[in-house]
Amino acid sequence: MSSPTMSARRQAQLEALLDAAEARISTDGIDNLKARDLAADIGIALGGLYNLVADMEMLSLLVAQRTMTRLDKAFTEAAQAPLTDNASAVARLEGIAHTYYRFARENLLLWRAMFEMRLKNTPLPEWNKNAQFGLFAHVAAPLKVLMPEADDMAVTVTARTLFSAVHGIVVIALEERIIAIPNESVEHQISWLIRAACDSL
Incomplete structure (x- = not known):
């Protein structure tokens, strides 16, 4: 053979x-x-x-990579309108945030698995880090429009902070044991957070 x-x-x-x-x-x-x-x-x-x-840790990372690839595709599909001004940048950020919530809700256990992996022996491979950077890039692109004077590091930090804030809302909203935002209000509250953050920029 x-x-x-x-x-x-x-x-x-x-x-x-x-x-x-x-x-x-x-x-x-x-x-x-x-x-x-x-x-x-x-x-x-x-x-x-x-x-x-090599081991179950590597298998978990490979499954997470698949999930991130699908999430990246969903973000790309949500970002079809061009970035032309501040209003379009805010709309892009809202669309990405809503997409993240819907993706998490519709792929709940696979989405949770990305954050629940217990990596004791396996350092994060470069391909996994690059996939994470790719997700943050979707947030950074509209922020560059809103922060024209900021350097790349400031945009990167802001993108990760905003992503983390939305992630926190989504985590608690989807945690059945915690009294959180009602499901029908989550996207509205995410939009409020995005707009408030953008106003501060």
């Missing part, structure tokens, strides 16, 4: 493993993800799973 054929087979098994991991996380959450269950799901021996990924 040729090496390219083996590589294609290995890639197909890895994709099947990621599909199985996503399905189980979507149903049971990342804390219940077990290597033995996943190996059975795709019909390989437990040892074969670790020929595809």
Whole structure:
């Protein structure tokens, strides 16, 4: 059997493993993800799973990467209108924030898994960091319009702060055990936060 054929087979098994991991996380959450269950799901021996990924931490990172890729696509689709002035920049930020909330609500356990991973032995790979930077870039672009005199570092810090503020609202809104903003009011309150922050700029 040729090496390219083996590589294609290995890639197909890895994709099947990621599909199985996503399905189980979507149903049971990342804390219940077990290597033995996943190996059975795709019909390989437990040892074969670790020929595809180094460990469960790396598997969690690969699943998170898929989730971030889908989120990045959703942000891109929400940012079709051109950035021409302050009003369009604020509208872009509102659209991204609303998209983030809807994505989290519709992909709840996969979204939570991005923040619930317990990485004890695996440092964040560059491809994971770059995916995170890509998400922040969606926020930074309209902020550059609103902060024309600011340097790149100031825009970056503001983008991360604004993202964190929206993330906090979303986390609490989707936490069933905490009395938070009613679901029907979340997007309105997110818009209020975005506009208040933009006014301060």
